[in-house]
Amino acid sequence: MQTPGHLTPAYSPQAAERLASMADVTASDAALRRFLHGLPGVDAVGLEGRAATLGTRSIKTTAKAYAIDLAISMIDLTTLEGADTPGKVRALCAKGVNPDPTDRTAPKVAAICVYPDMVKTAKEALDGSGIHVASVATAFPAGRAALPVKLADTADAVAAGADEIDMVIDRGAFLSGRYLQVFEEIKAVKAACARPDGTAAHLKVIFENGELATYDNIRRVSWLSMLAGADFIKTSTGKVAVNATPPNTLLMLEAVRDFRDATGVQVGVKPAGGIRTTKDAIKYLVMVNETLGAEWLTPEWFRFGASSLLNDLLMQRQKLSTGRYSGPDYVTVD
Amino acid sequence: MSESRLGVFKTYKLFVGGKFPRSESGRVYEVTDPKGNWLANAPLASRKDARDAVVAARKAFGGWSGATAYNRGQILYRIAEMLEGRREQFVREVAEAEGLSRSKAAAVVDAAVDRWVWYAGWTDKIGQIAGAANPVAGPYFNLSTTEPTGVVAVLAPQESSFLGLVSVLAPVIATGNTAVVVTSERSPLPALSLGEVLATSDLPGGVVNVLSGKAAEMGPHLAAHGDVNAIDLTGADAELATALETAAADNLKRVLRPRDEDWSAEPGTDRLLAFLETKTVWHPIGV
Numbered sequence: 252m253q254t255p256g257h258l259t260p261a262y263s264p265q266a267a268e269r270l271a272s273m274a275d276v277t278a279s280d281a282a283l284r285r286f287l288h289g290l291p292g293v294d295a296v297g298l299e300g301r302a303a304t305l306g307t308r309s310i311k312t313t314a315k316a317y318a319i320d321l322a323i324s325m326i327d328l329t330t331l332e333g334a335d336t337p338g339k340v341r342a343l344c345a346k347g348v349n350p351d352p353t354d355r356t357a358p359k360v361a362a363i364c365v366y367p368d369m370v371k372t373a374k375e376a377l378d379g380s381g382i383h384v385a386s387v388a389t390a391f392p393a394g395r396a397a398l399p400v401k402l403a404d405t406a407d408a409v410a411a412g413a414d415e416i417d418m419v420i421d422r423g424a425f426l427s428g429r430y431l432q433v434f435e436e437i438k439a440v441k442a443a444c445a446r447p448d449g450t451a452a453h454l455k456v457i458f459e460n461g462e463l464a465t466y467d468n469i470r471r472v473s474w475l476s477m478l479a480g481a482d483f484i485k486t487s488t489g490k491v492a493v494n495a496t497p498p499n500t501l502l503m504l505e506a507v508r509d510f511r512d513a514t515g516v517q518v519g520v521k522p523a524g525g526i527r528t529t530k531d532a533i534k535y536l537v538m539v540n541e542t543l544g545a546e547w548l549t550p551e552w553f554r555f556g557a558s559s560l561l562n563d564l565l566m567q568r569q570k571l572s573t574g575r576y577s578g579p580d581y582v583t584v585d
Numbered sequence: 586m587s588e589s590r591l592g593v594f595k596t597y598k599l600f601v602g603g604k605f606p607r608s609e610s611g612r613v614y615e616v617t618d619p620k621g622n623w624l625a626n627a628p629l630a631s632r633k634d635a636r637d638a639v640v641a642a643r644k645a646f647g648g649w650s651g652a653t654a655y656n657r658g659q660i661l662y663r664i665a666e667m668l669e670g671r672r673e674q675f676v677r678e679v680a681e682a683e684g685l686s687r688s689k690a691a692a693v694v695d696a697a698v699d700r701w702v703w704y705a706g707w708t709d710k711i712g713q714i715a716g717a718a719n720p721v722a723g724p725y726f727n728l729s730t731t732e733p734t735g736v737v738a739v740l741a742p743q744e745s746s747f748l749g750l751v752s753v754l755a756p757v758i759a760t761g762n763t764a765v766v767v768t769s770e771r772s773p774l775p776a777l778s779l780g781e782v783l784a785t786s787d788l789p790g791g792v793v794n795v796l797s798g799k800a801a802e803m804g805p806h807l808a809a810h811g812d813v814n815a816i817d818l819t820g821a822d823a824e825l826a827t828a829l830e831t832a833a834a835d836n837l838k839r840v841l842r843p844r845d846e847d848w849s850a851e852p853g854t855d856r857l858l859a860f861l862e863t864k865t866v867w868h869p870i871g872v
């Protein structure tokens with residue numbers, strides 16, 4: 252048994268034991284509802300004020316260089332389009348391995364995020380690079396499919412070699428108050444992430460904050476997902492009008508912090524969608540550091556779901572290393 | 586009552602991306618007439634203002650270069666119309682800025698208005714002058730057409746703060762380029778007021794960005810900037826021009842060197858052609 256206060260990663264067997272100690276709150280729909288509605292209400296004005304204040308920190312020179320490299324190494328470089336081709340996925344993988352061909356000191360990204368049918372292509376392209384393949388699953392982005400379909404989708408991606416699964420929750424069920432159904436579904440998908448050799452793909456749970464309507468709901472769904480065994484919680488699919496915002500990400504970071512204090516289990520956070528500039532990315536890193544601390548400032552526990560962000564980070568990196576402003580002509584178009 | 590009324594001073598601001606921001610740095614400097622009397626405080630733009638201006642100019646480039654030459658001509662003519670309507674203001678500002686008599690300042694402003702009209706007429710004609718149907722030994726149409734260079738940084742003349750500025754700016758945008766203009770350091774006020782005219786002339790935001798301040802401060806960053814395609818060094822002194830040309834060579838910018846120019850003379854097409862690229866296409870002749 253580990254000492255209290257020591258952090259257990261969400262994907263370790265010990266975490267499952269610790270979560271089992273919370274089994275009473277998830278024993279029935281009524282118990283889960285009582286627990287989630289018993290969470291303190293969110294002070295919306297305070298939350299937005301805090302997020303805005305943290306966004307005003309000035310990060311310059313060496314600290315900025317560090318933040319840029321850290322942010323690059325945290326990117327889940329994403330292509331989730333109907334028009335994705337194997338060629339496009341391979342090109343994206345090549346960019347992930349070597350983001351700036353003019354400067355080999357640029358770090359590689361954390362993962363390449365694709366649809367399940369592209370996992371095999373991405374896996375082959377990334378062979379030996381150490382970059383993970385993340386696959387969206389469970390009828391992304393709407394999540395409107397029967398559970399067996401979602402599980403098959405997940406198992407398929409895992410069998411094709413996905414290291415990480417990004418699932419979407421059933422927002423319809425959550426908003427109509429069927430919390431236990433959402434909970435059981437996450438547990439079932441987590442089970443489907445298991446590989447025959449006993450290991451498992453890491454599970455990221457996407458909330459789609461833009462569809463959850465209130466901050467209270469975001470706090471509730473954060474706890475619900477973490478109780479169900481999420482390794483990461485992720486703001487959004489990037490497919491709706493409102494995606495990651497500083498306040499809703501800060502709220503999730505706070506939920507992760509409170510969950511750590513309550514259970515000792517460490518869960519990661521991934522804001523996705525709408526983060527396009529270096530300035531934005533650095534604001535998120537400041538929030539992570541101030542809310543959760545430096546243990547979370549690694550790609551293992553914090554990710555950016557992004558595509559165009561990488562180019563801006565690279566241009567800023569070039570500016571820092573050469574002293575000259577760079578431009579879009581000096582990064583790849585993808 | 587009227588004797589006790591307090592005057593309303595104008596806050597001169599930059600013109601970037603169709604908006605009127607203060608300098609990001611918060612700095613201003615005192616602008617005086619040639620005799621040293623205070624006229625106003627002008628923003629002292631920083632390298633970050635220049636960076637933001639380049640971003641705005643790049644964003645505007647697609648729309649402006651893609652607009653028809655006819656449409657660009659209409660908008661340039663509209664600028665002349667708007668300027669004519671504010672003639673009195675510009676006569677006063679130019680007279681104060683350059684220490685000219687009222688009648689001489691009026692002649693300068695009239696010449697500036699006429700310059701917009703001159704370049705408005707050229708927008709849909711320069712292609713005929715600079716383009717060609719080339720004779721080739723094969724069954725092809727071979728056509729050379731003009732294309733705008735891209736984002737052009739312009740260091741406006743230091744002495745002729747208004748007519749000179751219009752004379753270097755108008756040809757840049759007439760052909761579909763977008764511009765980041767650094768005004769005369771000593772007399773930036775007419776140029777900053779020109780921003781207000783541009784903003785009300787259907788000119789898309791970001792096509793012209795006006796920065797007041799030191800050419801020596803912003804010039805090196807604009808010359809070395811990877812997303813600026815050309816630089817006009819008219820407002821740089823000899824030493825600065827050499828340094829900027831060196832910096833611009835590193836990223837293969839098109840450079841227009843400073844030279845002696847008479848702003849009141851008919852401008853010709855030199856400045857129109859300075860920031861144009863030639864695209865040549867081979868098209869098979871069908872049956």
